Amino acid sequence: MPGTDVPLRILVAGGSIGGLSAGVALHGAGFDVQVHERHPCPMETRGAGIVVQGELLQLLRENGAPPLSTTSCSIRRYLEADGGDGQVQRAPQAFTSWEAIYGTLRATFPADRYHMGSELSDFEEHASGPPISAGGEGQSRIKADLLVCADGAQSASRRRLLPDVTSSYAGYVAWRGTLNEADAPANLVRFFDDTFTFCEARSGGHILVYVIPGGGADTTPGTRRLNWVWYVTADATERDRLLVDRDGRSHHASLGQDEVPAATIGALVERAGREVHPMLAELVAATSEPFLQTIVDVVIPHMVFGRTCLLGDAAFVVRPHTAGASAKAARDASVLASALKRARHNVDAGLGSFEALQLEYGRAMSDYGIALGRRWAA
Ligand SMILES: Cc1cc2nc3c(=O)[nH]c(=O)nc-3n(C[C@H](O)[C@H](O)[C@H](O)COP(=O)(O)OP(=O)(O)OC[C@H]3O[C@@H](n4cnc5c(N)ncnc54)[C@H](O)[C@@H]3O)c2cc1C
Structure with a gap:
């Protein structure tokens, strides 16, 4: 345990939105934080959309972040599968992208506290000296006062700490796609601009569309992207069939933008033509590389294990209907930082109050996502 003037040394495993949020909040609270991301270079993605939530904006504001690139709409619209215009209501909403966050x-x-190509795959508690050490293959072990595991939905840390917790398949998948405005037919851009558009598919499930920042988080009209998500029911056999990539390899949870076989995309486009509003079917058909995510629930009974804690998707995996996974990661991070700061040198008390608050929050978010799924997805 460091002396009273020495800031707590904190290691974060995982440098995506959860790990970086933890890094930003804990650094802002005065702790000595190092974030380790196993990916060897800055992560790139063609960036799907994320609905902007207050928790993330608050974390950014409180820690002096530059402005987040956002797009916005003023109208929410519910189209009908047979081509009808459906309901329209005024409902301003801001959107961003994973890449922008x-x-x-x-x-x-x-930057000097963010270590790429650094996997913290193994950790151990110690009875004397610094209470925790972590390391990875070919790496010397690093000692710290606290390890924050932000290693995502497939978290190996969670599997090790909570071997009985499994993810439960929700019975449907999300097809997602992004289309550069510049590559989209002008009628599609005009039709979807300034709206958050929903449509219930004929056989259940729904599709939604909104406009997000484009490459480099650019929000100039003409450089943005149309972003869509379509929830489609799939039993376990169908899910496993969909998770086979272009090279015939089976995946566990998702297929990326360049992995979906042409025949699977063809079937999706054909299904869109039968199932959703014609403008949405046109959007799906115009998207060259849709990608797939299976929808699962992960609910955990604890977030703190001695001097190790779980955060973001490594803790609870909530359904995307909540539009809240990034906001949850940001809130986990802010609550952890303020609980540790408030508890001063009583780290265990700080971790205890973090867990009490965020366990309840995670469970509530999970329940909310399941309820929305019942209403919308099946
Ligand atoms: C490249 C990428 C793109 C994404 N795009 C979207 C999107 O467009 N829309 C959306 O809603 N959500 C997206 N997500 C998911 C979204 O980031 C999360 O749901 C949410 O923000 C919570 O994130 P997380 O940091 O807890 O988990 P994740 O985002 O899954 O991040 C976990 C990170 O931990 C790293 N990691 C795993 N094990 C170790 C280890 N042992 N040591 C070090 N590092 C490790 C992984 O490489 C990964 O970067 C994306 C995630 C990633 C990684």
């Missing part, structure tokens, strides 16, 4: 968090967190 990642870039903003990276710009806020000190």
Whole structure:
């Protein structure tokens, strides 16, 4: 345990939105934080959309972040599968992209504390000296006062700490796609601009569309992207069939933008033509590389294990209907930082109050996502 003037040394495993949020909040609270991301270079993605939530904006604001690139709409619209216009209501909403959030968090967190190509796959508690050490293959072990595991939905840390917790398949998948405005037919851009559009598919499930920042988080009209998500029911056999990539390999949870076989995309486009509003079917058909995510629930009974804690998707995996996974990661991070700061040198008390608050929050988010799924997805 460090002396009273020495800031707590904190290691974060995982440098995506959860790990970076933890880094930003804990660094802002005065702790000595190092974030380790196993990916060897800055993460790139063609960036799907994320609905902007207050928790993330608050974390950014409180820690002096540059402005987050956002797009916005003024109208929410419910189209009908047979081509009808459906209901329209005024409902202003801001959107961003994974890429924009990642870039903003990276710009806020000190670069010399972000270590790429560094996997913390093994950790151990110690009875004397620094209470925790962590390391990875070919790496010397690093000692610290606390390890924060932000290693995502497939978290190996969670599997090790909570071997009985499993993810439960929700019975449907999300097809997602992004289409550069510049590559989209002008009628599609005009039709979807300034709206958050929903449509219930004929056989259940729904599809939604909104406009997000484009490459480099650019929000100039003409450089943005149309972003869509379509929830489609799939029993376990169908899910496993969908998770086979272009090279015939089976995946566990998702297929990326360049992995979906042409025949699977063809079937999706054909299904869209039968099932959803014609403009949405046209959007699906115009998207060259849709990608797939299976929808699962992960609910955990604890977030703190001695001097190790779980955060973001490594803790609870909530359904995307909540539009809240990034916001949850940001809130986990802010609550952890303020609980540790308030508890001063009583780290265990700080971790205890973090867990009490965020366990309840995680469970409530999970329940909310399941309820929304019942209403919308099946
Ligand atoms: C590249 C990428 C793109 C994404 N795009 C979207 C999107 O467009 N829309 C959306 O809603 N959500 C997206 N997500 C998911 C979204 O980031 C999360 O749901 C949410 O923000 C919570 O994130 P997380 O940091 O807890 O988990 P994740 O985002 O899954 O991040 C976990 C990170 O931990 C790293 N990691 C795993 N094990 C170790 C280890 N042992 N040591 C060090 N590092 C490790 C992984 O490489 C990964 O970067 C994306 C995630 C990633 C990684």
